[in-house]
Amino acid sequence: MSDEFDAVCEAVRERVVPDDAERDHLEAVIDDLVDRTEAAVADLPVDADVRLVGSTARDTWLAGDRDVDLFVCFPPEISRADLEAYGLEVGHAVLPAGHEEYAEHPYVVGEYEGYQVDLVPCIAVESASDIRSAVDRTPFHTDYVEAHLGDLADDVRLAKQFLTGIGAYGSNLRTRGFSGFLVELLVMEYGGFRPLLEAAADWHPPVELDPEDHGQASFSDPLVVIDPTDPTRNVAAVCSSANVARLQHYARDLLTNPREDLFEPRDPEPLSADEIRDGFADRGTTPIALQFATPDVVEDQLYPQLDRSLAGISDELDRRGFDVLRADRFATDETSVLLVELAVAERPAVERHEGPPVHVGDHAANFFDAYEGTDAFGPFVDGDRYVVERERAVTTAEAFLESDALFDVALGTHVQSTLEVDYDVLVGAEAVAGLAADFGRDLAAYLSPMP
Amino acid sequence: MSDEFDAVCEAVRERVVPDDAERDHLEAVIDDLVDRTEAAVADLPVDADVRLVGSTARDTWLAGDRDVDLFVCFPPEISRADLEAYGLEVGHAVLPAGHEEYAEHPYVVGEYEGYQVDLVPCIAVESASDIRSAVDRTPFHTDYVEAHLGDLADDVRLAKQFLTGIGAYGSNLRTRGFSGFLVELLVMEYGGFRPLLEAAADWHPPVELDPEDHGQASFSDPLVVIDPTDPTRNVAAVCSSANVARLQHYARDLLTNPREDLFEPRDPEPLSADEIRDGFADRGTTPIALQFATPDVVEDQLYPQLDRSLAGISDELDRRGFDVLRADRFATDETSVLLVELAVAERPAVERHEGPPVHVGDHAANFFDAYEGTDAFGPFVDGDRYVVERERAVTTAEAFLESDALFDVALGTHVQSTLEVDYDVLVGAEAVAGLAADFGRDLAAYLSPMP
Numbered sequence: 065m066s067d068e069f070d071a072v073c074e075a076v077r078e079r080v081v082p083d084d085a086e087r088d089h090l091e092a093v094i095d096d097l098v099d100r101t102e103a104a105v106a107d108l109p110v111d112a113d114v115r116l117v118g119s120t121a122r123d124t125w126l127a128g129d130r131d132v133d134l135f136v137c138f139p140p141e142i143s144r145a146d147l148e149a150y151g152l153e154v155g156h157a158v159l160p161a162g163h164e165e166y167a168e169h170p171y172v173v174g175e176y177e178g179y180q181v182d183l184v185p186c187i188a189v190e191s192a193s194d195i196r197s198a199v200d201r202t203p204f205h206t207d208y209v210e211a212h213l214g215d216l217a218d219d220v221r222l223a224k225q226f227l228t229g230i231g232a233y234g235s236n237l238r239t240r241g242f243s244g245f246l247v248e249l250l251v252m253e254y255g256g257f258r259p260l261l262e263a264a265a266d267w268h269p270p271v272e273l274d275p276e277d278h279g280q281a282s283f284s285d286p287l288v289v290i291d292p293t294d295p296t297r298n299v300a301a302v303c304s305s306a307n308v309a310r311l312q313h314y315a316r317d318l319l320t321n322p323r324e325d326l327f328e329p330r331d332p333e334p335l336s337a338d339e340i341r342d343g344f345a346d347r348g349t350t351p352i353a354l355q356f357a358t359p360d361v362v363e364d365q366l367y368p369q370l371d372r373s374l375a376g377i378s379d380e381l382d383r384r385g386f387d388v389l390r391a392d393r394f395a396t397d398e399t400s401v402l403l404v405e406l407a408v409a410e411r412p413a414v415e416r417h418e419g420p421p422v423h424v425g426d427h428a429a430n431f432f433d434a435y436e437g438t439d440a441f442g443p444f445v446d447g448d449r450y451v452v453e454r455e456r457a458v459t460t461a462e463a464f465l466e467s468d469a470l471f472d473v474a475l476g477t478h479v480q481s482t483l484e485v486d487y488d489v490l491v492g493a494e495a496v497a498g499l500a501a502d503f504g505r506d507l508a509a510y511l512s513p514m515p
Numbered sequence: 516m517s518d519e520f521d522a523v524c525e526a527v528r529e530r531v532v533p534d535d536a537e538r539d540h541l542e543a544v545i546d547d548l549v550d551r552t553e554a555a556v557a558d559l560p561v562d563a564d565v566r567l568v569g570s571t572a573r574d575t576w577l578a579g580d581r582d583v584d585l586f587v588c589f590p591p592e593i594s595r596a597d598l599e600a601y602g603l604e605v606g607h608a609v610l611p612a613g614h615e616e617y618a619e620h621p622y623v624v625g626e627y628e629g630y631q632v633d634l635v636p637c638i639a640v641e642s643a644s645d646i647r648s649a650v651d652r653t654p655f656h657t658d659y660v661e662a663h664l665g666d667l668a669d670d671v672r673l674a675k676q677f678l679t680g681i682g683a684y685g686s687n688l689r690t691r692g693f694s695g696f697l698v699e700l701l702v703m704e705y706g707g708f709r710p711l712l713e714a715a716a717d718w719h720p721p722v723e724l725d726p727e728d729h730g731q732a733s734f735s736d737p738l739v740v741i742d743p744t745d746p747t748r749n750v751a752a753v754c755s756s757a758n759v760a761r762l763q764h765y766a767r768d769l770l771t772n773p774r775e776d777l778f779e780p781r782d783p784e785p786l787s788a789d790e791i792r793d794g795f796a797d798r799g800t801t802p803i804a805l806q807f808a809t810p811d812v813v814e815d816q817l818y819p820q821l822d823r824s825l826a827g828i829s830d831e832l833d834r835r836g837f838d839v840l841r842a843d844r845f846a847t848d849e850t851s852v853l854l855v856e857l858a859v860a861e862r863p864a865v866e867r868h869e870g871p872p873v874h875v876g877d878h879a880a881n882f883f884d885a886y887e888g889t890d891a892f893g894p895f896v897d898g899d900r901y902v903v904e905r906e907r908a909v910t911t912a913e914a915f916l917e918s919d920a921l922f923d924v925a926l927g928t929h930v931q932s933t934l935e936v937d938y939d940v941l942v943g944a945e946a947v948a949g950l951a952a953d954f955g956r957d958l959a960a961y962l963s964p965m966p
Binding site (some may be wrong): 267286346 | 609652689708717718719720737756757759761763764767772797798799836838840841858859862863864865866867873874876880883892893895896897898899900901910914963964965966
């Protein structure tokens with residue numbers, strides 16, 4: 065078994081560890097970029113250090129990755145306005161064909177010799193607890209990993225590739241998985257890829273790790289890894305329960321039945337419209353999709369908003385008795401979809417409404433008076449309470465989604481403003497099958513859910 | 516307001532208090548019956564006292580009532596066999612055209628001069644705590660009321676008529692309302708009909724009364740009135756929460772808006788088949804009726820069994836996702852019906868089944884292994900758990916009611932044995948409308964529920 069596991073890891077290692085040619089090329093590109101950046105900094109009225117950060121700096125990038133992160137570290141005295149201005153000035157000088165992106169402040173992104181280069185200004189604070197924006201923390205992470213990684217770089221690569229294979233790699237807010245730094249910390253904590261798997265297989269969340277034994281806050285996340293450079297921060301804060309569970313599941317799976325395909329992301333064949341229609345028809349459910357133009361925000365804003373909207377709508381449909389079996393959200397740059405799959409799509413014209421116990425004096429009398437002589441059935445006595453059966457305003461999920469009541473639900477801000485302009489409601493297997501063109505792959509995954 | 520209330524009570528009193536002619540006639544009948552019974556007792560080898568009990572003995576019967584209860588009280592030394600034999604011998608001698616009925620032991624019931632006479636043997640125990648069967652207690656109740664009622668007999672009559680009007684009078688197990696003795700105790704406790712109403716309007720169940728301040732047990736019933744002749748017994752044990760609440764509701768109603776019609780039982784016009792069909796169709800629900808031959812048991816056995824069966828079936832339908840909006844049971848001597856009105860009559864072909872959290876080792880692995888590679892969707896990870904969507908064996912309430920699974924439900928014994936022979940399932944408004952012939956009145960009440 066151990067031999068088999070080792071053989072699988074060795075085969076994966078051959079693919080994910082960069083060869084000498086790739087290393088040499090990357091090194092040359094980096095040298096070149098650092099020189100160009102330092103030259104640009106020299107033209108500024110302030111001094112700044114140029115630092116390579118990220119997985120290329122830590123020797124933990126996966127073969128074939130083409131990302132270089134260069135940080136320009138300004139002294140703490142700099143104003144925010146100067147930081148932004150100088151940062152962009154340097155960025156455009158180094159990457160003349162680049163464009164600006166915006167995280168906590170703007171920076172320049174551009175292609176250079178086949179690499180995607182992020183040129184990010186930050187502030188060289190004394191310690192990670194003094195940071196002014198999240199990017200200021202990155203150099204500390206790089207220092208920490210460089211100092212402690214030892215010979216585990218290739219184990220980090222295996223772990224990253226494995227998490228990629230099981231769909232749990234990436235701390236973006238679409239995935240809510242494991243960040244590169246988190247993987248590095250976990251591999252260091254347990255002493256390698258295999259020990260990490262063996263530990264994860266036995267985790268009982270919440271799991272709390274504190275490599276520097278200096279944690280100063282408590283967290284309610286399923287996985288807590290205190291940032292070794294900041295005692296108040298959980299590096300695993302965005303990692304969802306489901307991704308922690310997924311790692312546990314596949315860790316057991318890989319240890320029990322080692323095989324290379326677990327390191328390869330599943331990429332299901334897109335379903336055709338007919339397959340989607342038949343898939344839902346076989347389940348006997350009523351799929352309903354809300355389809356609208358994708359709001360013009362970055363993915364890390366888009367997906368939390370889609371998730372929030374989907375949860376709000378699902379909860380409200382459940383509350384109204386349209387039992388939601390499962391729900392999901394899909395998006396292209398142009399179109400977003402909130403899909404809810406209902407076990408019950410229609411309710412009767414009347415609904416039970418429980419009043420107070422008859423004995424609670426005025427409250428009970430007010431309830432009775434409010435309904436007596438109306439069209440409602442009752443009030444009658446059931447157990448010790450007044451009950452009425454009153455008319456239900458909305459008897460189908462479709463009617464709810466097409467009513468103004470939809471906007472009483474907590475929706476993501478940009479989702480709400482988009483829906484206020486226009487949206488479509490697709491009801492039933494036949495209608496939802498029309499999503500095949502844009503979302504055939506997403507619906508294939510939806511109809512064949514994996515751990 | 517007070518004048519109005521008094522006027523209403525006065526009008527009702529005129530109807531429910533027997534006039535002199537009725538009293539004289541009853542007295543003559545009773546004298547006659549007692550003589551005949553004593554003569555029959557004289558022929559026995561043992562001695563026994565003849566006692567008039569019940570509302571005619573207590574002067575609390577309602578004008579027009581034609582019930583006489585005569586008890587033959589044998590000495591405690593008598594064997595059960597002798598008690599039964601002598602009791603029947605006396606009964607048949609006094610009521611030659613009578614027939615036998617059976618409560619805790621057999622007794623004779625017969626008509627005499629327009630009265631229905633129950634001739635019941637009992638044992639003259641020392642105190643009510645020594646009784647061997649429930650009937651032995653009755654003479655103690657009669658003694659107690661005779662000793663304490665004072666001038667409240669007509670107030671008892673008003674209270675009985677009022678409870679009759681609101682459908683809460685009678686301790687039989689169909690009604691689960693207020694017994695005559697309970698009404699007598701309540702009127703004595705509060706000092707009259709109106710004080711009883713004023714108290715009941717403000718009750719906060721559980722209400723606990725103990726006229727003799729000697730209670731020795733605790734009860735979980737909404738209304739507890741400790742038997743003044745037995746410190747371990749709750750006279751109101753069978754009184755349901757709904758009937759307590761109903762008294763509270765109508766007590767407030769009568770005090771606020773005094774009117775005679777509250778003293779008259781509601782007797783709705785039977786609905787026609789068309790009206791029943793349209794009634795359910797307007798509600799948009801799916802009524803389903805289980806129809807079967809009424810089991811050959813007395814009503815006090817029948818209704819608890821119907822109730823138990825209805826609760827078992829309703830709970831199971833709810834558990835399976837066929838939301839029960841309301842349910843009821845109806846019976847004639849020939850036919851019984853369990854009616855459940857469903858908000859959801861059909862479920863999808865798949866159902867969500869939650870497994871254990873992924874982290875609970877063997878248990879989680881067993882769950883995963885059990886479903887992996889089956890037709891179920893998943894197992895997939897939702898939050899920290901494994902979940903599958905598996906095939907649902909029964910997708911309609913009708914299919915459930917027609918399957919053997921019906922018999923896994925806790926049914927009343929005789930209902931179960933009857934259903935094992937034969938039953939019909941009527942599904943939908945059109946089919947249920949066919950119940951009009953036997954149950955048009957019950958369905959009228961069902962579709963116009965009153966407090």
